[in-house]
Amino acid sequence: MRMSEGVEWAVHCCLGIAWAPDDRALPAARLAAYYSLPAPYLNKQLQALTRAGILASTPGPRGGFRLARPLHAITLMDVVCAIEGTDPAFRCTEIRLNTPEGRATVDPGVPCAVDRAMNRAELAWRRELAGQTLADIHASVHPDVIAGARTHFTD
Amino acid sequence: MRMSEGVEWAVHCCLGIAWAPDDRALPAARLAAYYSLPAPYLNKQLQALTRAGILASTPGPRGGFRLARPLHAITLMDVVCAIEGTDPAFRCTEIRLNTPEGRATVDPGVPCAVDRAMNRAELAWRRELAGQTLADIHASVHPDVIAGARTHFTD
DNA sequence: GGCTCCCTACTCGGATAGTTGCTGTCCGAGTATGACTGG
DNA sequence: CCAGTCATACTCGGACAGCAACTATCCGAGTAGGGAGCC
Numbered sequence: 268m269r270m271s272e273g274v275e276w277a278v279h280c281c282l283g284i285a286w287a288p289d290d291r292a293l294p295a296a297r298l299a300a301y302y303s304l305p306a307p308y309l310n311k312q313l314q315a316l317t318r319a320g321i322l323a324s325t326p327g328p329r330g331g332f333r334l335a336r337p338l339h340a341i342t343l344m345d346v347v348c349a350i351e352g353t354d355p356a357f358r359c360t361e362i363r364l365n366t367p368e369g370r371a372t373v374d375p376g377v378p379c380a381v382d383r384a385m386n387r388a389e390l391a392w393r394r395e396l397a398g399q400t401l402a403d404i405h406a407s408v409h410p411d412v413i414a415g416a417r418t419h420f421t422d
Numbered sequence: 423m424r425m426s427e428g429v430e431w432a433v434h435c436c437l438g439i440a441w442a443p444d445d446r447a448l449p450a451a452r453l454a455a456y457y458s459l460p461a462p463y464l465n466k467q468l469q470a471l472t473r474a475g476i477l478a479s480t481p482g483p484r485g486g487f488r489l490a491r492p493l494h495a496i497t498l499m500d501v502v503c504a505i506e507g508t509d510p511a512f513r514c515t516e517i518r519l520n521t522p523e524g525r526a527t528v529d530p531g532v533p534c535a536v537d538r539a540m541n542r543a544e545l546a547w548r549r550e551l552a553g554q555t556l557a558d559i560h561a562s563v564h565p566d567v568i569a570g571a572r573t574h575f576t577d
Numbered sequence: 578g579g580c581t582c583c584c585t586a587c588t589c590g591g592a593t594a595g596t597t598g599c600t601g602t603c604c605g606a607g608t609a610t611g612a613c614t615g616g
Numbered sequence: 617c618c619a620g621t622c623a624t625a626c627t628c629g630g631a632c633a634g635c636a637a638c639t640a641t642c643c644g645a646g647t648a649g650g651g652a653g654c655c
Contacts, residue, residue: 269598270423270511270540271638278536279517294588303520307641314590327647330588343539356425356511362434365458368570380562381433384498384554385425392547399539407535415523424637426599449627463601469629482608485627581654588647596639603632613622 273312273350276304280313281321281346281401285338286413287420292324292331301419312350319349339402347396357385428467428505431459435468436476436501436556440493441568442575447479447486456574467505474504494557499548501556512540 280298287293295313299306313332316322323335334341359382363373405413435453442448450468454461468487471477478490489496514537518528560568 268423268425268506268511269509269513269638272513272515273638274512275515275517275536292588296588301521302517304517305640308639310589311591311640317589324589325647326587326589326645328585328587328649330647332589343543351423354424356423357429358424358427360427360430362430362457362459363567366456366567366571367574368567372564372566372570374564377564380559381430383562384559387554388498388547388550391550392543395543395546399542404535404539407538409527409529409532411527412518412521412523415527416521419522424599428599447627451627460601462603465628466601466630472628479628480608481606481626481628483610483624483626485608487628579655581652583650583652585650586647587649588645590643590645592644593642594640596637598635598637600635601633604629605631606627606629608625608627610626611622611624614620616617616619 268356270347271350273308273315274347276302276309277312277316277346277350278343278401278404280309281316281334281338281341282405282408283416283420284322284332284334285401285405286416288417289333291329292333293420294331297331297420301416316346316349319345321345321349337402338405339400341401342397343399343401343404344393344397346401355386355389357382357389359385423511425502426505428463428470429502431457431464432467432471432501432505433498433556433559435464436471436489436493436496437560437563438571438575439477439487439489440556440560441571443572444488446484447488448575449486452486452575456571471501471504474500476500476504492557493560494555496556497552498554498556498559499552502551510541510544512537512544514540 279302283298283301284293295310296306299309313322317324317332320335321341322332324332359379361379363369363379434457438453438456439448450465451461454464468477472479472487475490476496477487479487514534516534518524518534
C-alpha cells in the first residue's frame, strides 16, 4: 500500500499558495519551480484540487491558482480525497460468498467481519486526517520559511 | 492508495486454517479451492505469512500450512504487515528542502510538518489494526460458516 | 485624445506515452509415504 | 514375518510473464492584456 506522491505535493503547494500575495493568482509553473517539481505533472495535481473545490483556477495571463477557502477550512482529509479519490484502501471482494456453502450459510445482510474490522481502522485514519487542517500545519512551520516563500512568490 | 487484495485472502485463509482439523496441515490448493482463488498466487501470499512467522509450513505429502500461534495472538496489523510490508503509506520526500532557501531556512532536525501530520493519522490506523486479533473476527462469524468449512477441510 | 478592435502571449485543461509495482503463473527442491525386496 | 531400501507422488519455495495504476509529458482551448488603428 502506497500513497501517491502527489498528496505531499498538494499539501505543500496549498501552503505555498496561501503564502503568496493575495492580489494575484499563482501559476503552476511558479510553484513547480519553487519546489523543484515537474511542472506538467504538478499541474495535473492542482487540477484535481480544483475539481475538489479546494483551489480556484483562473486561465489566461496573470492567471493561476488561489485557495478557494481559508486554510483552517481545508482538512488533510480533503486533500487526500482530492488526489487519491474517495474509494477505501481495503475493498472487500466478498470471497466468503465464493465458498461451496457460502451463499447458503452466509447472511448477505450481515457485513463481512474482515471488512468491518478493516473499515474500523480506516475510519480511525480518516478521522485523524479530518481533524487536522492546513492551518494547523501552517502554524508549525518556521516563520523564516514562510517569509522566504513570500518573497519568492512576490517578485 | 489501494491495499493489496492478498490481505483479504490472507485473513480469510488464516481463519480457514484455524477451522481445519488440527491433526494435519492444510495444503494451499485445498484453501484455494474452498475460496475459489487462484492456487499459485494464493500460495505466494501464504509464503509471505510464513516468512512473517504467522503460519508454519511443512513440505511433502500430508504437508501444508498451519497456524504458528493461536488466533488471539495474531493481530490484523501482523497480517497487513506480512503482505503489504512495513513501509508507511505516506513517504515524505522532503520537498521542503528543494526550495531555493530550503536548506538555509529549514532545520533538518525538525521533522516536516506534513510528514508528522500524516504519520499521526497512519499511527491511528495501525493502532486500530493492532487492537483487533483474528480471534475477534472469528468470534463474529456465524457458527454455520465455521461448521461448513470444517467439514470441507476434514474430508 | 479616447475608444474599439485585434493580435499576442500566457494559463489552465484534458488527452497521450513510459515505468514501476501488483497480479497471475510456472517449474524445480525437498520430504513423507507406500511398496518392494531381501533376510 | 520384519526391516531396510527405493521409487513415487505430493507439497512448498522461489523465479518468470502480463497487466493495471501511477508517473511524466505534451499540445489545444480559452482568456486577459497590450498595441494599433480609427473616430
